[in-house]
Amino acid sequence: MEQTLRDGLNDQILSIEVSLIRKFDEQTSDVPDILKLTLGEPDFNTPEHIKQAAIKGIEENFTHYTANAGMPDLLKGVAAFMKTKYHLNYNPADEILTTVGAEEGVAASILTALNPGDKVIVPSPIYTAYVPLIRLARAVPITVDTSDTGMVLTPERLEKAIEENGGDIKAIVLNYPSNPTGVTYLKEELAALAEVIKKHHILAICDEIYSELTYGDEPHHSMAEFAKENTIVINGLSKSHAMTGWRVGFILASADIIKEIRKTHMYLVSSTSSISQKAALEAVTAGIDDALEMRKEYQKRRDFLYEKLSALGFEIARPNGAFYIFAKIPAGQIQDSMQFCVDLAKKAHLSVIPGIAFGKEGEGYIRISYAAAMEKLEEAMRRMESYILGK
Ligand SMILES: Cc1ncc(COP(=O)(O)O)c(C=O)c1O
Structure with a gap:
């Protein structure tokens, strides 16, 4: 077969796979009413005083x-x-x-x-x-x-x-x-x-x-x-x-x-x-402690998720930072993390990331992001419970 220009691109780039997260998204994108705890970004908005500083910069032609x-x-x-x-x-x-x-x-x-x-x-x-x-x-x-x-x-x-x-x-x-x-x-x-x-x-x-x-x-x-x-x-x-x-x-x-x-x-x-x-x-400078309020809120969410997931049989190592819980899929459930997450999405309409996306050492785990409002997390745990308990 004839070599294309694409075939001659940087061989390292050609061999790098796009993230498994995308593959997972593709398999579950048509699930109706899906609740996603997949995102790795704060659900809060940028504090107002920071936005104003940027607006001032534009107005003063700091461009x-x-x-x-x-x-x-x-x-x-x-x-x-x-x-x-x-x-x-x-x-x-x-x-x-x-x-x-x-x-x-x-x-x-x-x-x-x-x-x-x-x-x-x-x-x-x-x-x-x-x-x-x-x-x-x-x-x-x-x-x-x-x-x-x-x-x-x-x-x-x-x-x-x-x-x-x-x-x-x-x-x-x-x-x-x-x-x-x-x-x-x-x-x-x-x-x-x-x-x-x-x-x-x-x-x-x-x-x-x-x-x-x-x-x-x-x-x-x-x-x-x-x-x-x-x-x-x-x-x-x-x-x-x-x-x-x-x-x-x-x-x-x-x-x-x-x-x-x-x-x-x-x-x-x-x-x-x-x-x-x-x-x-x-x-x-002025926002040196802006994270404190958000941190309080994240901590409440973490405590809530930790308790709920532990009660459902998930094992979780010391989740004392960021806004993720990495939980070991309980025995008796599907152990392949991709299959587990696809099944959870299809049956319980809840989307979390398969641990395998973070290396083979993450197989058997799921990543749940709690950068989401408390009501969303409560609903997510209701869905998780009915999935795990087979209701
Ligand atoms: C561990 C880690 N490093 C870096 C980044 C990217 O950060 P930034 O948005 O500042 O580029 C992320 C975003 O999810 C992250 O989780």
Whole structure:
């Protein structure tokens, strides 16, 4: 058969599958009256004062390119925000970069950090973006199962993975609080992981986009608190300030690393939207505690879901962050997560994401998003109950 132009495109891209979430959506899109708890974005609107700051920016014609790393006031605001919230000290002059959402922060970090063949540890189940991006960089993802260690990577497991690869590990990608599991690391767990990371000179690419949404006794801790030199911190405003559509993220790292990521960022996107940066400045200054109200509401929803699902026989590991519950399908039910979710959608008109979408280690689980109003969650649990109990 004749080679088409498409066949000659980047072989890594050609081999990357589109997300299983889309496949699942296709199989269930014709179900009437479906209730969806699938979305990974806040159901709240962006706070009014943030919207007003952006409107003012437009009216004042702040509509031109900004500095490539972001406008200086915003970088200062981010530095102050990160210091107040997480005790991190980064110099706004050369250690912070504004990106197009956390997603660009992840992509630019991965593309800058990795050479072809580099091995990268990815604890799994994991957010869907990392493995394709690592492949795009022609590096090699090494997935490490966390499903039998409470959905956290233990220092022992990390040491074992490093040893199995003859010490040849370049980087690790961590996401906490986690999408899809909702689990986050406690301070001492992070500190212990940091020791291993430092010992083996590993670069830690840490996606902390859900840092403002934690529900345990302790607030979020960043890996940079324990291994600053080794860490690239990625954060942003999508989840904390219900700003998914504005596309604002941040990267924080040592100046020599930021200098290089900045080149990737420059040739990918030039800079983040000027108007969004005005909104972001308002968010990290006047809106420093905007997440607190939303967090209270998420916590109520989490408590409700946790109780209901546990009573129905779902096992759930420590769901103390983000807005997801990752629940093990009870024994006696369909164990294939895709089949379970398709059946649940067809019979009970309830849509949740199959765990397999987050790596093979997520098989046997479902991800439920509680970025949805309480009444919706109550109705969802009625539907789940009648499905599980066979009513
Ligand atoms: C773990 C994780 N990282 C990054 C992102 C993307 O964030 P942003 O919208 O800021 O690009 C998401 C969005 O769902 C996420 O769950």
